[in-house]
Amino acid sequence: MGGKNTKRTQTKSSAENNRLQLKPVGVIRSVLKERSKAPKQGAEGAPDAWIEVRPGVTQAIDGLAAGDEIIILTWFHRAHRDVLKVHPRSDPKRRLTGVFATRSPDRPNPIGLHEVTVRKVGKNRLRVGPIEAIDGTPVIDIKPILCSPCPAKKIDQPDPQ
């Protein structure tokens, strides 16, 4: 699985190394500017947005095309990483639940997972949506979906968050 013209060096990280460093591969450019105004899930009325891909990694989007269903992983840079339990969907009537059983952005590693459709592919950017991530959110990975995207009826009833 070698890339052409790329030097392959073994990652220094290991299971014993508890400092794993992410490099942003892009950034979200969206009309959504504030977390408080963003919907909780993409299917809940979120807009389309641009992903500006970092100059050093633009080769990695080769092969993506309009209409593709993909997963965007983001880093919720405004999240609270020391939160371990939340009330799902911020509803105080629902019992405190471990964040790994919810989609809360507040969690030890505030990674967002967004299933979106590719609308357009530029030289160094992708138009995708719908996506609830706010403007300026770092993108950390992009992957194809291996199966059909979520049916809307399921997203309309998110439980837990």
Next chain:
Amino acid sequence: MGGKNTKRTQTKSSAENNRLQLKPVGVIRSVLKERSKAPKQGAEGAPDAWIEVRPGVTQAIDGLAAGDEIIILTWFHRAHRDVLKVHPRSDPKRRLTGVFATRSPDRPNPIGLHEVTVRKVGKNRLRVGPIEAIDGTPVIDIKPILCSPCPAKKIDQPDPQ
């Protein structure tokens, strides 16, 4: 969305900060010991495995139960981070493709995404499967699936990787 007995501090990371630090929240304990022997996807004959959850974050699994369909995000600690293009499914007859259009573990941020079923929940560990991650792989996040899991017929024909 506040946790009980947790101090909430704003994450210092921002879009401008290109050093985002992951903290492993657990580790995979599997009979699979080598990358070369692991299947490429969970549905391609992978075993079940344990996730040992780190002592400081065990509260975060509260709410998960046997039978739940969840997503495990892992860090492929043996991956090559400077690879931007690969031959899908390691097949040299297939054209070099950007890693963001494939599921190659070699990519700028070597994050693995695994859809699994929870088999058992212990005090500080989860039995999940099937999962192709090898023993010692750091776990970086756990999330519920918002919709139905992948139908097997789709996973049997992965294209691209």
